[in-house]
Amino acid sequence: MKLIPLMFIVCTTLAGCTSTQQNLPGYPEVYRLALNEFEGTSEITDQNIEEFSEFLSNLGAADSAQLAGQLYAPTLHFSDSLMQTRNRDDVVVHFQGLVDAETQVQVQMLQTLVSGPDVYLVWSMQSQFTPVRKTVISDSIGITHLRFNSQGQVIMHQDFWDTGQGFYQHVPVLGRVIRSINNRFVPEASGP
Numbered sequence: 001m002k003l004i005p006l007m008f009i010v011c012t013t014l015a016g017c018t019s020t021q022q023n024l025p026g027y028p029e030v031y032r033l034a035l036n037e038f039e040g041t042s043e044i045t046d047q048n049i050e051e052f053s054e055f056l057s058n059l060g061a062a063d064s065a066q067l068a069g070q071l072y073a074p075t076l077h078f079s080d081s082l083m084q085t086r087n088r089d090d091v092v093v094h095f096q097g098l099v100d101a102e103t104q105v106q107v108q109m110l111q112t113l114v115s116g117p118d119v120y121l122v123w124s125m126q127s128q129f130t131p132v133r134k135t136v137i138s139d140s141i142g143i144t145h146l147r148f149n150s151q152g153q154v155i156m157h158q159d160f161w162d163t164g165q166g167f168y169q170h171v172p173v174l175g176r177v178i179r180s181i182n183n184r185f186v187p188e189a190s191g192p
Contacts, residue, residue: 027079031158034077038156040117040147048152049112049119056121056144059105065096073153080159091157104128110141119146125161 025033055067072078072088079085083094098105104127111122121144128137142161149155 027081027084030077030084031079034156034158038077038147040155041150042116043150044114044117044119044148045152048148049114052146052154053109053112053121056123057107057109059095059107060098060103060127062099064099065092068092068095071154072157073149073151073155076154077156077158080157081161117147119148120144121146 052071055064055071058064069088069092072091074088075086076088076091077086078091080094083090085091085094106126108124109121110124111120113120113122122141123144124139124141126137126139140161142159145156145158145160146154147156
């Protein structure tokens with residue numbers, strides 16, 4: 001039962017990290033608010049969607065941050081499960097961080113759905129990154145919900161993907177705890 005003390009330390013640390021944000025709403029509430037605040041336009045062009053899909057497909061490329069500065073509006077709702085902001089400059093810094101860390105990301109668009117002002121990109125992502133010392137390869141799937149303004153810039157970007165499987169499980173110590181918790185929800189194999 002060596003895992004129990006380790007889980008206690010990690011949980012206590014995580015609770016301490018989140019306690020400074022007790023007054024901030026969680027991402028579901030922030031997303032619901034963004035749906036009302038950033039209504040978007042239904043005048044979405046195929047070019048807007050193609051440019052953004054191309055950008056997403058090449059995350060980590062040398063020009064990722066520069067393209068983010070062009071594609072996103074100055075004020076927006078951005079949440080990719082790793083970061084949440086309303087400021088384009090934060091988004092640019094976020095994507096520059098991928099470049100600086102030499103993160104290699106390959107995103108394949110599986111489906112694009114458009115309904116009024118809402119664009120949903122269904123994707124598969126393979127990424128290679130080094131969370132601490134060892135380089136890992138992650139494979140995940142997700143959906144990005146977008147809304148654009150009348151200038152064709154993204155004013156709402158909400159990602160839905162399993163960061164536990166796609167990212168956090170690869171972080172030393174934390175990954176072990178996450179895998180242990182996930183294993184508790186795996187059904188036992190039934191006999192013949």
